[in-house]
Amino acid sequence: xxxxxxxxxxxxxxxxxxxxxxxxxxxxxxxxxxxxxxxxxxxxxxxxxxxxxxxxxxxxxxxxxxxxxxxxxxxxxxxxxxxxxxxxxxxxxxxxxxxxxxxxxxxxxxxxxxxxxxxxxxxxxxxxxxxxxxxxxxxxxxxxxxxxxxxxxxxxxxxxxxxxxxxxxxxxxxxxxxxxxxxxxxxxxxxxxxxxxxxxxxxxxxxxxxxxxxxxxxxxxxxxxxxxxxxxxxxxxxxxxxxxxxxxxxxxxxxxxxxxxxxxxxxxxxxxxxxxxxxxxxxxxxxxxxxxxxxxxxxx
Amino acid sequence: xxxxxxxxxxxxxxxxxxxxxxxxxxxxxxxxxxxxxxxxxxxxxxxxxxxxxxxxxxxxxxxxxxxxxxxxxxxxxxxxxxxxxxxxxxxxxxxxxxxxxxxxxxxxxxxxxxxxxxxxxxxxxxxxxxxxxxxxxxxxxxxxxxxxxxxxxxxxxxxxxxxxxxxxxxxxxxxxxxxxxxxxxxxxxxxxxxxxxxxxxxxxxxxxxxxxxxxxxxxxxxxxxxxxxxxxxxxxxxxxxxxxxxxxxxxxxxxxxxxxxxxxxxxxxxxxxxxxxxxxxxxxxxxxxxxxxxxxxxxxxxxxxxxxxxxxxxxxxxxxxxxxxxxxxxxxxxxxxxxxxxxxxxxxxxxxxxxxxxxxxx
Numbered sequence: 001x002x003x004x005x006x007x008x009x010x011x012x013x014x015x016x017x018x019x020x021x022x023x024x025x026x027x028x029x030x031x032x033x034x035x036x037x038x039x040x041x042x043x044x045x046x047x048x049x050x051x052x053x054x055x056x057x058x059x060x061x062x063x064x065x066x067x068x069x070x071x072x073x074x075x076x077x078x079x080x081x082x083x084x085x086x087x088x089x090x091x092x093x094x095x096x097x098x099x100x101x102x103x104x105x106x107x108x109x110x111x112x113x114x115x116x117x118x119x120x121x122x123x124x125x126x127x128x129x130x131x132x133x134x135x136x137x138x139x140x141x142x143x144x145x146x147x148x149x150x151x152x153x154x155x156x157x158x159x160x161x162x163x164x165x166x167x168x169x170x171x172x173x174x175x176x177x178x179x180x181x182x183x184x185x186x187x188x189x190x191x192x193x194x195x196x197x198x199x200x201x202x203x204x205x206x207x208x209x210x211x212x213x214x215x216x217x218x219x220x221x222x223x224x225x226x227x228x229x230x231x232x233x234x235x236x237x238x239x240x241x242x243x244x245x246x247x248x249x250x251x252x253x254x255x256x257x258x259x260x261x262x263x264x265x266x267x268x269x270x271x272x273x274x275x276x277x278x279x280x281x282x283x284x285x286x287x288x289x290x291x292x293x294x295x296x297x298x299x300x
Numbered sequence: 301x302x303x304x305x306x307x308x309x310x311x312x313x314x315x316x317x318x319x320x321x322x323x324x325x326x327x328x329x330x331x332x333x334x335x336x337x338x339x340x341x342x343x344x345x346x347x348x349x350x351x352x353x354x355x356x357x358x359x360x361x362x363x364x365x366x367x368x369x370x371x372x373x374x375x376x377x378x379x380x381x382x383x384x385x386x387x388x389x390x391x392x393x394x395x396x397x398x399x400x401x402x403x404x405x406x407x408x409x410x411x412x413x414x415x416x417x418x419x420x421x422x423x424x425x426x427x428x429x430x431x432x433x434x435x436x437x438x439x440x441x442x443x444x445x446x447x448x449x450x451x452x453x454x455x456x457x458x459x460x461x462x463x464x465x466x467x468x469x470x471x472x473x474x475x476x477x478x479x480x481x482x483x484x485x486x487x488x489x490x491x492x493x494x495x496x497x498x499x500x501x502x503x504x505x506x507x508x509x510x511x512x513x514x515x516x517x518x519x520x521x522x523x524x525x526x527x528x529x530x531x532x533x534x535x536x537x538x539x540x541x542x543x544x545x546x547x548x549x550x551x552x553x554x555x556x557x558x559x560x561x562x563x564x565x566x567x568x569x570x571x572x573x574x575x576x577x578x579x580x581x582x583x584x585x586x587x588x589x590x591x592x593x594x595x596x597x598x599x600x601x602x603x604x605x606x607x608x609x610x611x612x613x614x615x616x617x618x619x620x621x622x623x624x625x626x627x628x629x630x631x632x633x634x635x636x637x638x639x640x641x642x643x644x645x646x647x648x649x650x651x652x653x654x655x656x657x658x659x660x661x662x
Binding site: 050099 | 314476478484
């Protein structure tokens with residue numbers, strides 16, 4: 001488990017990270033979400049030790065991270081970095097060997113990984129001849145080839161087409177299933193929502209929310225329901241504790257509002273019972289807030 | 301699965317191997333090295349054969365005039381029956397000139413030539429007063445100039461080529477951010493050491509190749525005399541170049557680490573480039589100035605050129621190259637230390653040029 005405690009960082013007088021603390025559990029995918037300039041990349045670079053920190057601590061399984069620990073990290077920097085004039089396979093083999101694999105092992109691992117990521121046809125091409133999406137896949141291979149226990153990926157999905165997103169997501173999930181702690185940042189909130197187990201939301205250099213995806217959703221639940229029925233739903237407007245947002249004959253979207261300390265769930269149940277009594281209910285669905293909604297709410 | 305933390309030496313060697321491999325795959329590098337080797341071979345062979353070929357002036361003589369040209373190394377005499385036969389040989393071009401009996405004092409012969417008398421013949425036949433040299437030079441000034449120029453040029457070209465290569469390699473790593481991946485796997489100093497060693501291997505490969513071409517060329521053309529004189533200077537040059545290049549390479553790598561883009565390399569490496577060019581110009585202008593050459597042979601940046609030239613001229617005592625080498629080694633160690641510090645402090649700082657004071661701090 002990777003843990004950050006009270007990380008601070010300033011550039012001159014500008015404080016870019018302020019008391020950043022969160023955990024990345026082993027075997028879990030943790031999404032790291034924030035706007036531009038929120039501090040995601042700075043945080044990741046500090047974890048990797050490519051940037052110094054002014055205060056705080058980074059620990060793995062309770063002990064401070066050393067250079068030897070970092071050797072077992074996998075990193076994908078925000079600005080992609082591979083030698084343009086090296087062949088794809090040769091490059092990944094080189095990185096594997098730097099991480100301590102012998103020649104034969106490095107070669108077989110690198111090839112298997114590149115094939116898994118869909119680059120099997122391009123192994124002997126120079127990195128610079130690959131499309132951006134394929135360079136991205138090669139970059140992911142560079143981060144994964146040494147079977148890291150901790151994976152730090154800065155925007156691994158940017159620039160990938162939907163199929164490639166699925167391939168990469170599958171690879172990351174497999175790594176997490178094998179026990180790696182995976183932290184990745186992304187602007188594609190729908191991908192993060194679909195993929196991650198845990199979420200960390202950062203804004204202005206401070207952590208605004210963190211926890212499991214489901215817990216965050218529950219915490220920001222807004223008691224919003226969608227009701228579809230064959231009968232007329234006009235009565236909803238007069239129902240106490242209900243605020244209708246959208247209404248069209250047999251369709252209604254409404255929020256349960258706080259009414260004299262009544263349990264919102266009770267109100268919802270009452271509405272459903274009345275709807276069933278009034279006619280044929282096609283569906284009654286609680287609307288979960290999307291990650292995008294939670295994100296907007298949290299960073300305000 | 302065979303995975304273990306690689307040692308510092310293993311990491312260094314992997315980095316060095318990549319440096320060498322990527323350079324050997326560059327067509328531009330292979331072609332330019334090939335051209336350099338061919339030019340060196342042509343130069344050595346041309347020099348050797350032209351020294352060997354018969355440059356004597358052919359002249360025709362009769363029984364009466366043969367004594368005047370006997371034992372003259374500049375002339376190749378052909379004895380004919382009489383003046384008429386000698387004239388005929390001049391006429392048909394077999395000889396450049398003929399010496400026929402009869403002439404004005406102090407000569408007892410007349411030179412016959414087609415349209416003008418060959419200068420070499422006239423010089424050979426001229427009377428010159430006795431000359432006494434107080435400080436005779438045992439090395440021909442032309443040869444001294446050529447040897448000095450040769451060492452100067454080779455040092456300058458090889459040091460600059462591979463100095464720029466290492467600088468570009470450092471900035472390439474920074475610019476593409478691949479360095480962020482590398483240093484999460486290997487220590488920063490192993491990265492620097494690998495780059496320096498890799499480029500030193502490349503540079504030494506070129507120097508040893510040139511030395512081999514020179515030795516083979518001199519042997520093939522039968523210039524064993526020149527070879528005996530140049531053998532020791534070439535050996536010293538190779539040793540001095542090795543450490544001189546490590547010294548320069550560490551500084552080139554450090555200077556390059558201070559910038560983040562290829563376009564900015566010049567701003568930090570220009571002083572080093574000047575330092576590499578200086579010995580070349582100094583030997584051209586001062587190869588006959590013993591004081592300047594002595595100073596040059598001890599200053600580490602110019603010793604790889606200065607000391608071999610002095611050894612060639614026979615000016616250096618046996619212990620002088622050794623003392624100079626010790627100074628070189630000490631400077632080399634200091635340069636590696638300073639270079640590593642600058643490299644470590646600058647490598648991850650992107651954007652604007654890192655100030656020297658900041659690069660040295662901490």
